[in-house]
Amino acid sequence: SRFDIEREPVLGDHRIGGAAVVPGPVYVEMALASASEVLGPGPHEIVDIRIREAMVIEGGRERTVQTVVTEEGAGRGAFRVYSLGRGANPTDWRTHVEGRIRPASEGPPAGVTLGDARSRCNSPVDVEALRKTLGDRGIEIAAMDAFEEGWRGGGEVLARLRLPEEEGKGESRYHFDPTVMDAAMLAFAAVLSEADGRPADGGYFLVGAERVRILSRPGRNLWSHASLLPSEADRPGRHVGNLRLYDDGGVLVASLEGLLFQRAEPGTLVRGDGRLPADWFYRVEWESIPRDPGLEGSGRPARPPAEVALERLPGKAKALHAEFRLEEYAEMGKDLDLACAAYAEKAIRQLGWDLSPGASRTADDIAAGLGVVPRHRRLFGKLLDVLREERLVERRGENWVGTGGMPCPDPDGIIEALLARHPRLKPQVELTAKCGRRLAGVLRGEEDPLHLLFEGGSFEATEALYRYSPSARAFNALVREAVSELVPKSLPGGTIRVLEIGAGTGGTSSAVLPVLPRGRTDYFFTDISNAFLVRAREKFADFPFLRYQLLDIERDPQAQGFTPGGFHLVIAANVLHATADMRETLRHARSLLAPGGILLLLEGTRTERWADLTFGLTEGWWRFADLDLRPAGPALSAEAWRCVLGETGFRAAIVPDEGEGARGGQPLAVIVADVPTKEVRPTDLPAAVEKRRRWIVLADRGGTGEGIAGVLRRGGDSCVLVDPGTAYRRSGDRFEVDPRRPGDIARMIGEAGDGSPYEILFLWGLDAGKDTGEPGRGDGAETACSMAVSAFRGLLRSGTPGKLWIVTRGAQPAGSGKRPPDRGQAPLWGIGRGIAVEHPDLWGGLVDLDPEAGTEEQAAMAIECVTRGDGEDQVAIREGKRLVARLAR
Known part of the structure; x- marks a missing residue:
């Protein structure tokens, strides 16, 4: 389509610095319209929206605009919006917005009602003052005329x-009139006008959104409710919020979740020349690093680093306790405990037990009689303990009996009072109430607890607890303080290698990353779920030293591609308690650390009722099997932590709570432990006792594969060679396969081994550009890329755990030489980077050999790069030096 103001006056209704800027709601409408055409009539919702560059419609100059939708099946797709200026070079298309489309969830999303918003927002907004403020910043929005009245609350x-x-007619050509949504967004102008505690000099840009749902077309009269989530202290000028639109009857008509706003200073919102600031772009630089660096730094302190860190941390913990007013948790604690007991009592009565005195029965007999499904029997036992503490039931040996005691008060009444007295702690209180009200259905197996915790697949409720609540912000800040103390005192000099276990939504990562030295840090963001890794790549794009890899800490990390002793610092926040065997988990964590390396944990030292009533609804909460350490819940006491860390080879010290109950429902501890330095690293052991690797070499014709x-x-390693051919053949440990048939490659992998992990070296691309006259060889870049894809598909199809390494020669402009990159092999790096994003669990890396080196040297260098296990997955060798890819401005 063609955008100009004469054809679409709405495009001129949103101006910044005098320039017409296409507002965010227009992109939403474009995505919905394109989805209806490409994916079907819907309804659809838009998720993961990212606005990359503002689209400016300059006076008299139309722009050609394209919306590209890529189908992904099952009514899902991805979209991008591009534009090209009039008279511009046909190759100068700009990407403005990208996101994803999926079928809309059934029913309206849960959340704040219009009545809730009215009760909380009661301080009038000066609409004329707001209009003047926007005007003074050069922001002119025609929809401001629709902003009739406004009321403020705390951050809303x-x-x-x-x-x-x-x-207000809801014209049929629109799913939701962009002008209407632009007017609704003005509620955020009022919220953000002083969001950072001072007026923003420029203004805020909408740069993204997590989810947009349109439930019905709007009428003339609307209510717009904008609310901000607590901001991150380390990301000033960035705010996240939710927007809900209601009709006059209080019916929700649209919901916009996870709206991301970025503050911009005067004159930078729009650049009239169309140029982007130079520091928006990164370039790849090749940095030389030692070929065989030791992991241990020099001059380590004589005292254990745990002791060094603890010198200042107690004082910092006390200051953070005061800063974030954590005493409020203690004030709330007893009432929240009572609400949990009331919900437990109500659920058990709903299941059919009136708790009156009678015959005593075992917990299993009672659960079976009430229809409690087997997977929730441990949860049911915990609920009986809660009722015993409230004297509603009594335990007699292994049996339980009701006491007929006085019932608990109405839980919803307690919750309502808590929300009124402690609005800052709303996420914890509301999640407790949400799960408590559905407890009976969960116990029967009729309710999915994951839908309660992650409604509609959204992490909003849990992220509010783990990242934005006062407790989370305080303890993440304490972890940040611990890291800032440890790095200069215990890890001096050289590159610092950090691994975070179970990084999840990135709450702790966000706190720690800013205090790490950017030029000498390698940070491995790991999780058991690939979904978190994909989300983190987008979230932490500003930190080029991050790497993303799957890790299940309950399995041997070495079997998952991690080198023993490969890290200086391992971090895990609220993660390890979710494992079945803490001793085994800690042994695995210890195996990742070099001698003198440090383990930094944030863990609970007591399980609270509200946690059992929320996260305890999931089976994972009750996976713990080491009952000698934790007989009643997943949390370990401080003393148990000291004991088990000592058993597993750590020296440990714990930053204690500020006293029992000081934080009410937040008995957390920062645990700092280190590995003694006087021990032999696995990498120092003789080769004869090292674990042997298994290799598959997809060999080139030039002899590099043979040399490897x-x-x-x-x-002493096991190695098979594979040549490309026209049919499947085997002769001992040498295979020939058709490179166009992934099935051949999968069959070869199956026959070559016993299902153990393999390192697969792809060297077929080294022959790209050679005219060999043989099938499957010498057909240039296209053939090399198709063979690489086929090799990966074969690995994927085989189901065998393995890592694919793509080896090229002279494909990258690395080093000081003037030799241009080999165009036949360079595209293989694009293939490799794509695999790294889509399947990090099967990815090894990219190695670019020196085209000037001899065959034997190339073979030796290739092996060194692959076996280093330092996480570098883009390496080039030039003049005997090892170069690694780094992003630089």
Whole structure:
């Protein structure tokens, strides 16, 4: 389509610095319209929206705009919006917005009602002052005329909108009139006007959104409720919020979740020349690093680093306790405990037990009689303990009996009072109430607890607890303080290698990353779920030293591709308690650390009722099997932590709580432990006792693959060679496969081994550009890429755990030489990077050999790069030096 103001006056209704800027709601409408055309009539919702560059419609100059939707099946797709200026070079298309489309969830999303918003927002907004403030910043929005009245609350604004007659008709050509949504967004202008505690000099740009749902077309009269989530202290000028639109009857008509706003200073919102600031772009630089660096730094302190860190941490913990007013948790604790007991009592009565005195029965007999499903029997036992503490039941040996005691008060009444007295702690209170009200259905197996905790697949409720609550912010800040103390005192000099276990939504990562030295840090963001890794790549794009890899800490990390002793610092926040065997988990964590390396944990030292009533609804909460350490819940006491860390080879010290109950429902501890330095690293052991690797070499014609196989076999490793051909053949440990058939490659992998992990070296691309006259060889870049894809598909199809390494020669402009990159092999790096994003669990890395080196040297260098296990997955060798890819401005 063509965008110009004469054809679409709405495009001129949103101006910044005098320039017409296409507002965010227009992109939403474009995505919905394109989805209906490409994916079907819907309804659809838009998720993971990212606005990459503002689209400016300059006076008299139309722009050609394209919305590209890529189908992904099952009514899902991805979209991008591009534009090209009039008279511009046909190759100068700009990407403005990208996101994903999926079928809309059934029913309206849960959340704040119009009545809730009205009760909380009662301080009038000066609409004329707001209009003047926007005007002074060069922001002119025609929809401001629809902003009739507004009221503020704590971090939220409720606005009453009255739209002109022609804009309230819900014209059929729109799913949701962009002008109407632009008017609704003005509620955020009121919230953000002083969001950072001072007026923003420029203004805020909408740069993204997690989810947009349109439930019905709007009428003329609307209510717009904008609410901000607590901001991150380390990301000033960035705010996240939710927007909900209601009709006059209080019916929700649209919901916009996870709206991301970025503050911009005067003159930078729009650049009239169309240029982007130079520091928006990164370039790849090749940095030389030692070929065989030791992991241990020099001059380590004589005292254990745990002791060094603890010198200042107690004082910092006390200051953070005061800063975030954590005493409020203690004030709330007893009432929240009572609400949990009341919900437990109510659920058990709903299941059919009136708790009156009678015959005593075992917990299993009672659960079976009430229809409690087997997977929730441990949870049921915990609920009986809660009722025993409230004297509603009594335990007699292994049996239980009701006492007929006085019932608990109405839980919803307690919750309502808590929300009124402690609005800062709303996420914890509301999640407790939400799960408590559905407890009976969960116990029967009729309710999915994951839907309660992650409604609609959203992490909003749990992220509010783990990242934005006062407790989370305080303890993440304490972890940050611990890291800032440890790095200069215990890890001096050289590159610092950090691994975070179970990084999840990135709450702790966000706190720690800013205090790590950018130029000498490698940070491995790991989780058991690939979904978290994909989300983190987007979230932490500003930190180029991050790497993303799957890790299940309950399994041997070495079997998952991690080198023993490969890290200086391992971090785990609220993660390890979710494992079945804490001793085994800690042994695995210890195996990742070099001698003198440090383990930094944030863990609970007592399980609270509200946690059992929320996260305890999931089976994972009750996986613990080491009952000698934790007989009643997943949390370990401080003393148990000291004991088990000592058993597993750590020296440990714990930063204690500020006293029992000081934080009410937040008995957390920062645990700092280190590995003694006087021990032999696995990498120092003789080769004869090292664990042997298994290799598959997809060999080139030039002899590099043969050389690699020879070196590996002389070292005692198992290695098979695979040549491309026209049919499947095998002769001992040498195979021939059709490279166009992933099935051949999968079959070869199956026959070559016993299902153990493999390192697979792809060297077929080294022959790209050679005219060999043989099938499957010498057909240039296209053939090399298709063979690489086929090799990966074969690995994927085989189901065998393995890592694919793509080896090229002279494909990258690395080093000081003037030799241009080999165009036949360079595209393989694009293939590799794509695999790294889509399947990090099967990815090894990219190695670019020196085209000036001899075959034997190339073979040796390739093996060194693959076996280093330091996480570098983009390496080039030039003049005997090892170069690694780094992003730089």
